Amino acid sequence: MMPGSFNQTMKIAEQAKEFMLVHQITPVPSHYAVAYCYVSEENLLLIKKIDEQLASKKSLDAIFIDALFSEFLSNSQNIEDNIFTPFGETLTSTLAQLENHVSSEKATISHLNKIGKTLGQLGEYKPLQNITTFLLNAIGQSTAQHQSLSTELYKASEEVSQLKQKLEESRQEALIDTLTGLLNRRGCDKRLQALSLNNIHSSLVIDIDHFKKVNDSFGHSVGDKVIQLVAKIIKEHVAPDDIPVRYGGEEFVVVLSNKSQQFAHTIAEKIRLAIAKLKLVQRQSKTQLPPITVSIGVAELQNNMTWTTLFNNADQALYKAKDSGRNCCVLASINTAAQLELAN
Numbered sequence: 014m015m016p017g018s019f020n021q022t023m024k025i026a027e028q029a030k031e032f033m034l035v036h037q038i039t040p041v042p043s044h045y046a047v048a049y050c051y052v053s054e055e056n057l058l059l060i061k062k063i064d065e066q067l068a069s070k071k072s073l074d075a076i077f078i079d080a081l082f083s084e085f086l087s088n089s090q091n092i093e094d095n096i097f098t099p100f101g102e103t104l105t106s107t108l109a110q111l112e113n114h115v116s117s118e119k120a121t122i123s124h125l126n127k128i129g130k131t132l133g134q135l136g137e138y139k140p141l142q143n144i145t146t147f148l149l150n151a152i153g154q155s156t157a158q159h160q161s162l163s164t165e166l167y168k169a170s171e172e173v174s175q176l177k178q179k180l181e182e183s184r185q186e187a188l189i190d191t192l193t194g195l196l197n198r199r200g201c202d203k204r205l206q207a208l209s210l211n212n213i214h215s216s217l218v219i220d221i222d223h224f225k226k227v228n229d230s231f232g233h234s235v236g237d238k239v240i241q242l243v244a245k246i247i248k249e250h251v252a253p254d255d256i257p258v259r260y261g262g263e264e265f266v267v268v269l270s271n272k273s274q275q276f277a278h279t280i281a282e283k284i285r286l287a288i289a290k291l292k293l294v295q296r297q298s299k300t301q302l303p304p305i306t307v308s309i310g311v312a313e314l315q316n317n318m319t320w321t322t323l324f325n326n327a328d329q330a331l332y333k334a335k336d337s338g339r340n341c342c343v344l345a346s347i348n349t350a351a352q353l354e355l356a357n
């Protein structure tokens with residue numbers, strides 16, 4: 014879609030609204046973005062997925078649409094570049110044209126008023142006076158119409174700004190874990206794109222020990238609180254350019270940017286000890302929780318290694334930590350025989 018094609022943009026916006034109505038899609042910005050992308054035929058894979066869903070007579074429910082949003086739109090500039098920006102630009106330029114129109118009409122009205130006044134003073138040119146009055150009325154009406162159109166367009170323009178803001182919020186939500194406020198896996202991937210694989214980086218994979226028992230003995234909400242506390246401690250121990258992530262369930266990953274494995278190990282130990290020191294009491298029953306401990310695998314990015322391999326190495330070290338009785342940190346090395354086990 015070319016910026017500036019106002020009618021076309023409005024048409025697609027209308028079709029997107031209609032599509033949402035027909036398929037009873039909840040009207041939130043992210044869903045609107047998916048509908049808009051579908052009707053504007055911009056993403057063939059997204060179209061294919063929606064068509065397949067419809068062909069198998071399944072509904073376009075919130076879970077399905079959210080998944081499409083996450084897969085195709087939340088992480089890309091696509092919506093911004095192809096939907097909101099041209100839409101906003103078109104509105105702005107149309108508004109500017111209308112304003113020009115209205116101000117030239119106002120100038121014409123002012124001239125005609127002067128002419129009407131002069132003709133009135135002369136008192137002889139009744140037909141000309143009538144024409145002046147007719148023109149004044151006609152232009153007055155057209156100005157009123159243009160002004161009301163301007164008002165509508167201003168409203169639309171404000172709605173676009175709000176949608177942009179909400180989209181940005183949805184995009185942020187899609188990158189952040191709501192329980193802990195840490196990045197989620199997707200957010201981690203995004204941040205990793207900014208790091209050069211040529212520098213020295215390390216990673217921790219941290220897993221809460223016997224966490225199932227916490228849930229089973231104290232309930233899921235206490236379990237959630239423990240996850241939050243562990244996240245908080247992890248965050249407190251890392252630098253602003255490091256990347257702490259809730260990787261899933263009770264597992265965390267930290268990418269320590271520009272830091273060696275030895276340094277990462279020191280941080281891992283500090284995190285482990287700080288968590289082991291926690292004294293938690295369940296508020297309602299005043300029961301003391303057993304000590305919370307974590308096991309940590311530590312690995313360093315080696316030459317020609319991908320992030321996935323780095324995380325796998327740290328994960329293998331984590332398994333070794335679990336096997337060694339938990340509540341410890343284990344360093345991975347490329348030579349697995351040289352695994353160095355630390356602190357218990």
Ligand SMILES: Nc1nc2c(ncn2[C@@H]2O[C@H](COP(=O)(O)OP(=O)(O)OP(=O)(O)O)[C@@H](O)[C@H]2O)c(=O)[nH]1
Pocket residue numbers: 192220221222223224225226228232233234235236237240261262263335339
């Ligand atoms: N409260 C809560 N529990 C979660 C969440 N995500 C995953 N879990 C629970 O975390 C537990 C993980 O259990 P397991 O993978 O068996 O591991 P574990 O009990 O921690 O044992 P080890 O890892 O072997 O030390 C499961 O009971 C999950 O239900 C969450 O967001 N909140």
